[in-house]
Amino acid sequence: MNYLLNLWRLPILSLVLSSLILGAMPAQADSQSKRIAPIVTAEKSIAAEQLIQPGVERNFSATDRIVTSETRLAQSVKVTPQLEKQILEVIRRNPDVLLEVLQKYALEQQQKEQKAQAEALKQARRNTxxxxxxxxxxxxxxxxxxxxxxxxxxxxxxxxxxxxxxxxxxxxxxxxxxxxxxxxxxxxxxxxxxxxxxxxxxxxxxxxxxxxxxxxxxxxxxxxxxxxxxxxxxxxxxxxxxxxxxxxxxxxxxxxxxxxxxxxxxxxxxxxxxxxxxxxxxxxxxxxxxxxxxxx
The missing domain is CATH 3.40.30.10 (Glutaredoxin)
Incomplete structure (x- = not known):
């Protein structure tokens, strides 16, 4: 589950799903958007997890991830009400296909992040x-x-x-x-x-x-x-x-x-x-x- 929030980067699907979720919690999104800027901006890159390792404190904000992604996507993807309706209908009729797409994307993102982190650790060892x-x-x-x-x-x-x-x-x-x-x-x-x-x-x-x-x-x-x-x-x-x-x-x-x-x-x-x-x-x-x- 570590990387599922990265799914909001999927263009049209991301925009539609995030709009549905945000509709259910506008007050929370508004409250979080007013948090202190410098550190919160960096914190939004943390992936949310369902299983928390004992002895470790983590800071997660699913809504922050959704708000940020929706804003970015809205600037690059134009979704008409008709298209949104069609996409939602496809999702309702094909939930298994949707799940397969999401799982594949999550796995790809996990592999990319692990590779990037391994390389960063290697560079850290070389250049203390x-x-x-x-x-x-x-x-x-x-x-x-x-x-x-x-x-x-x-x-x-x-x-x-x-x-x-x-x-x-x-x-x-x-x-x-x-x-x-x-x-x-x-x-x-x-x-x-x-x-x-x-x-x-x-x-x-x-x-x-x-x-x-x-x-x-x-x-x-x-x-x-x-x-x-x-x-x-x-x-x-x-x-x-x-x-x-x-x-x-x-x-x-x-x-x-x-x-x-x-x-x-x-x-x-x-x-x-x-x-x-x-x-x-x-x-x-x-x-x-x-x-x-x-x-x-």
Whole structure:
């Protein structure tokens, strides 16, 4: 079911089906269209799933996918009322054929995405410098073994995993480079984006990891007063901190897009030299991934 929402890209069929569904939920579509722009735009590329893996938080919006696709298709496909009526009649008379078409398309899309993600992971292993970019890092300076963490500061599984990551990095700090990437799931975590902005601003003053630790240790307190309080506690220049928070979105969206390109669809997700670990990774999970990449 991961890729069924991609079916809205089928031109005429997509427009007809989406119009039927949207007719049943206009209020929801209107509400979602008013969400904060930068991260939501990136989030609309996440494919919805019916089966949620334990220990992973995902953010899905079927209506966002439908609204976006319908708008795009409406600009390129002209469907008259008569043609729409004919198409609906064909669908009613041939449901099995429709299902076959949808299943075939879903399989093709799944294969394309898997191939693209595999290639992206391969490129990430080859060019760790580009993968890291300007993201905050800690651990080994050699950057031969790089573990990239795609995480959300309001995700409880991320906080759990972070405790295990700390143990892992304490043991392997001379071997592994840890990289943090922002992957805020704003539609289920209202403070995910503000917290990411605050951490990004703290990083501009060299205090990312201290701020990172404070956010995970105080998830119940996330909010504007806590962000300012933490900035003051870390002796940040508050004027610069507030100014930097206002320009953080582009960098956060870039991390989000990179995650999607690499196949990330939930938090936390760790990519250790191409080995992927998802969910509230245990110390044993991380050790296993390290053993795999060390063999290569």
């Amino acid at each position: 410098k580009a993968l890291i970019g300007n993201s905050p890092t800690t651990g080994a300076s050699q950057r031969q073994i790089v573990m990239v963490a795609f995480s959300d500061f309001q995700c409880p599984f991320c906080a759990t995993a972070d405790r295990n990551v700390k143990q892992f990095m304490t043991k392997h700090k001379d071997k592994v480079t840890l990289v943090y990437k922002y992957f805020p799931l704003t539609q289920i975590h209202p403070e995910a984006l503000p917290a990411a902005r605050a951490a990004w601003a703290a990083n501009k003053q060299g205090k990312f990891w201290e701020y990172h630790d404070a956010l995970y240790a105080n998830q119940a307190k996330l909010g504007e007063s806590f962000y300012v309080e933490t900035a003051n506690a870390l002796k940040l220049d508050l004027k610069k901190f507030n100014a930097d928070r206002k320009i953080a979105d582009d960098a956060i969206v870039e991390d989000f897009k990179l995650g999607r390109k690499l196949g990330v669809d939930g938090t936390p997700t760790f990519i250790l030299n191409g080995e992927v670990v998802t969910g509230a990774a245990s110390l044993a999970d991380l050790e296993k991934a390290l053993a795999q990449v060390t063999k290569k």
